[in-house]
Amino acid sequence: MPEPGYLALALGVAVAITVSLRALPFLLKKPIEGSALLADLGRWMPLGAIGILAVYCVARIDFAAAAHGVPQVAAIAATAAVHLWRRNALLSIITGTAVCVALSLVLG
Amino acid sequence: MSATLAPTAPETRSGLVQAASEVGVIWLGLFALGAGFGVLVTSHGLPWWLAPVISASMFAGSVEFLLIGMFATATPVATIAVTTFLVNSRHLFYGLTFPLHRVRGRLARAYSVFALCDEAYAILTTKDPDALSSSRITWTQFGLHASWAGGALAGGLLGGLIPDLPGLDFILTALFVVLAIDAYRDRPDRVTLGLAALAAAVALLVAPGSMLLVAMAVFTVTLLIRHHRSRHA
Incomplete structure (x- = not known):
């Protein structure tokens, strides 16, 4: 088994990166809050993103x-x-x- | 946590009941997949408790499966950082349209951002935001999170005792198929669907290994162009 110190560091780094990636867009979009662009993205993005996730699942079939x-x-x-x-x-x-x-x- | 996650008793109950009746079967599915992850952790010679610790602290299924092999062979932390960044970069796009404004309380909002996985994004952005209560959002996410981590705990502890049912991972494919149909029926937007299909095709051709990230990036660029053109048409 790897050293506990290594595991803690490796996991900590992976968690920090994941949480940052999830939080960043909320900070980045502050300046365009209430803009027509964000309204358009809100109208268009969910359907497309879910479509892409569905295609991803199909593409992973072995x-x-x-x-x-x-x-x-x-x-x-x-x-x-x-x-x-x-x-x-x-x-x-x-x-x-x-x-x-x-x-x-x-x-x- | 309970104070902000549970604003008032009646709302909490209905939020929990709504979330459970809507996505309870997905919770069960994630529990089963989490158990598979737990078994994988111990089969790599890692301690059983690492499975629930990773799943509870990170809550990002696909990259966890990759990281286990890297942890077991003591791969350099820099490599782990790059892998995590590449696999999870698609999350950069979710926050743009996730209904976080419906979540009440700082702690609940922080939790909602922390637990913003693919499934949570897909389930919650296909609903009318005004019909989503704060507790329904947080319970939906907490249910996904607890099921995944609970499954990892069970898999880590029980290991090979858990029967491996082939094809069970289809439950997430089924979820995305259903949500895609619902989202299209809600808003039959062929242009969006076409742009997403184009982005997915480009990504599969150019970078099959990072399909989700490339597809989301290309799709977002096409939406920016579409927005720009519609403003100046």
Whole structure:
């Protein structure tokens, strides 16, 4: 096991950087608080950022694995279909995850 | 902490109930993923307590998985700093539009900034800010945080006793798919979706290893241009 002093320093640095990155935009945006720019970003950014996070999840699927990404792709289709049909986030997430787990067990 | 996180009893209860009914299943999912992280920590020969300590103090899932391997091999702190910076730089964009103005109390606001992970951003920015109470925001975040750290504690202590269910990590993909559909239905903005898709494609081509950071940066630049053009049109 590495030295406790090293672990404390390494973790402390990683935490400080993470917290700074989260706090910085709140300080940086102070001068443009209430501006048309911030209003536009507030209107546009969430949808795009969540879309990017969704694409990221798809891009991380390992198509070379034993199941060739079939469980994940089928589960995304199931999640979207159930959500468009019933509009119930909980139901959509549980259905999609169940599909992914079941297919991973069968095909994995 | 309790004084600012819990302004009044009734509001707190409804904030907790709202958060739990909305994202309780995500809390369960994060607990399971946290347990996986805890198992990974001990399998690297690191002490079990390090799993909850890291998860509680940092609360940034993806980089934690990377750091464990680096901690175990005593990688230089400078390398750890650069890795953390690169992986977490995407957070620079979240604060611009996160509804922090809805959070009451200095301590609660500080906590809300500290616990601003991808999931918290995605869940809370897709709601009408005026409908979000302070306690609903902080409970949503605290639930994510406590589940992740609690899972890490369980995984660290129980190790291999926890069955590994393949495909369970899909729960976060499902969350983002659902939130993307909701956000689009709320505001069917094809231009935004197109720009985000373009930014994601560029990032995957240019820097697949730092996809999130590059995509968020490119997307933000396209929004700045869009804002500028709409003002001068």
